[in-house]
Amino acid sequence: MTDTIIEHADHSLEVGTPLVEMEGVGKTYGAIRALEGVNLTVNAGEVTCVLGDNGAGKSTLIKIISGLHPHTEGTVKVDGKEVHFGSPRESLDHGIATVYQDLAVVGLMEVWRNFFLGSELRKGRWPGAPLDITAMREIADSELKKMGIFVKDINQPIGTLSGGQRQCVAIARAVYFGARVLILDEPTAALGVKQSGVVLKYTAAARDAGLGVVFITHNPHHAYMVGDHFIILKLGRRVLDRKRSEVSLEELTAEMAGGQELAELAHELKR
Helix, strand or coil: CCCCCCCCCCCCCCCCCEEEEEEEEEEEECCEEEEEEEEEEEECCCEEEEECCCCCCHHHHHHHHCCCCCCCEEEEEECCEEECCCCHHHHHHCCEEEECCCCCCCCCCEHHHHHCCCCCCECCCCCCCCECHHHHHHHHHHHHHHCCCCCCCCCCEHHHCCHHHHHHHHHHHHHHCCCCEEEEECCCCCCCHHHHHHHHHHHHHHHHCCCEEEEEECCHHHHHHHCCEEEEEECCEEEEEEEHHHCCHHHHHHHHHCCHHHHHHHHHHHC
16 A cells, blocks of 8 residues: 555635735836735636736736745735745745746646646655656546546657646646646647647636636737626736626727727827
8 A cells, every 4th residue: 555645736715805905016127116905806716817918917916926026115914914926935835836938848748748748746744755647647638538538648758748838737736736726827839720729728727617817928819709897907007907797808808909909009190
């Protein structure tokens, strides 16, 4: 009988329960103000889309929530309690997992090894206990299938999977290891239409599993397919904050394209 250590996620919170709340959050780097007065609430069972072009402040927002950089203004609360993360480990300990655009996978390692990378299961609790390879293979295969992710062989190198499939493995891994808030950093930016669709499907699956999802993107069409709440950042400030019922795809696209600025430019060009 092996003493395999297994952790399971608990996503039993009621849909709409606030998990992360940011109030008046700002970040300065010396004289440079990267983010100013941003309010953001991440609810259980919902996808909050944060949109903006390069330099809008999306990356800074991710770094604050994920614990890479501390905020310099405002408050951040998790489960209603104010926090001030000093490291990504602290953020992860609060159930916040971030899947970055470049992913953190080792291409030549098997799918199951990447699934448990850094959190390997062992056949005992004593130092030097052997890895429980059989359990890790079975769990990785089972957890991927639970989300509808099917790979030809759980033993194949993860580098042989498509970009969309690798994103989905990272999402399933975060769900299994207890993430309650999932931050997806431009997950469809480097993908084609078909693979983007795969990622959007599993983003919705994570939401339906009860997670609060923060979907970072510059693509309003992708955002509108899965989003419940939309925030647009521009030069570090929030310029739009709407629920899905309050904004159309056309309005979201127009605001992303420049909104009033674009209208003024068109007027000038006509003259």
